[in-house]
Amino acid sequence: MYKPLKPILEIQELDIKMIRLIRLRKQRQTELDQLHKITEELTAQQSEKESQIAEMTQSIQNDEEKIELLTKKIKDLESKQSSIKKIEEFNAMTQEMTATEREKKSLEQNVSNQTDERSAEEEVLEKIKQSLKASQESGVELEKEISASITEINGEGAKLKEQRDAILSQTDPEVMAIYERLLKNKRDRVIVPIENRYCSGCHIALTPQHENMVRKGESLVFCEHCSRIHYMHEEQAPDEDGAAPTRRRRRRVNV
Numbered sequence: 307m308y309k310p311l312k313p314i315l316e317i318q319e320l321d322i323k324m325i326r327l328i329r330l331r332k333q334r335q336t337e338l339d340q341l342h343k344i345t346e347e348l349t350a351q352q353s354e355k356e357s358q359i360a361e362m363t364q365s366i367q368n369d370e371e372k373i374e375l376l377t378k379k380i381k382d383l384e385s386k387q388s389s390i391k392k393i394e395e396f397n398a399m400t401q402e403m404t405a406t407e408r409e410k411k412s413l414e415q416n417v418s419n420q421t422d423e424r425s426a427e428e429e430v431l432e433k434i435k436q437s438l439k440a441s442q443e444s445g446v447e448l449e450k451e452i453s454a455s456i457t458e459i460n461g462e463g464a465k466l467k468e469q470r471d472a473i474l475s476q477t478d479p480e481v482m483a484i485y486e487r488l489l490k491n492k493r494d495r496v497i498v499p500i501e502n503r504y505c506s507g508c509h510i511a512l513t514p515q516h517e518n519m520v521r522k523g524e525s526l527v528f529c530e531h532c533s534r535i536h537y538m539h540e541e542q543a544p545d546e547d548g549a550a551p552t553r554r555r556r557r558r559v560n561v
């Protein structure tokens with residue numbers, strides 16, 4: 307294997323773990339944000355529903371006040387009518403009473419309809435309140451759990467960074483820079499083995515010449531399809547000193 311790749315392969319494993327951690331943390335943060343959003347939406351729905359119900363109550367009260375006035379008016383008309391002698395005036399008063407009675411009935415119908423509508427809205431409000439309570443309760447638990455998990459992720463991340471820093475001093479800066487640029491671009495392993503003459507990054511077949519170049523391990527060899535850096539597993543490539551494959555296998559970095 308091209309020597310400068312060895313320490314970077316170790317770094318790559320740490321970086322992949324770090325990428326996973328960052329993804330996981332983002333995912334957990336998204337869960338938390340979603341939960342906050344649901345709670346916010348429910349709170350907004352609750353206050354909207356409450357003001358709608360308050361408006362309905364106000365309108366019902368207005369109608370009830372009008373009904374009271376009309377009831378009083380009808381009573382007044384009744385008491386006046388009893389002392390009236392002229393038939394025309396009596397009839398006119400009867401007509402006025404009938405009209406007032408009709409107006410009162412219509413208002414009473416209105417009040418009854420509005421009261422039904424308000425009951426329905428109150429049921430909706432109750433449901434919103436229950437959902438909000440449930441979301442707040444589960445929110446407290448989930449928030450605790452997510453915060454703990456994020457703290458754990460950060461701790462693991464710090465450990466990975468420490469291990470990485472320790473290896474970094476052994477790397478060739480130029481090769482390291484190439485590796486980092488590729489990693490930034492792919493967010494996945496960018497130093498990959500050739501397996502059965504296929505790039506294990508993009509799974510496209512490679513030429514024997516390409517494989518030979520990689521096997522020689524004299525320079526960086528890039529996949530011509532996906533730009534990843536290739537290497538051979540060492541046990542597949544016994545070199546001139548013919549060192550024992552078992553010893554080499556143990557040192558192989560798992561991919």
Ligand SMILES: [Zn+2]
Nearest residue numbers: 505508529532
């Ligand atoms: Zn490839």
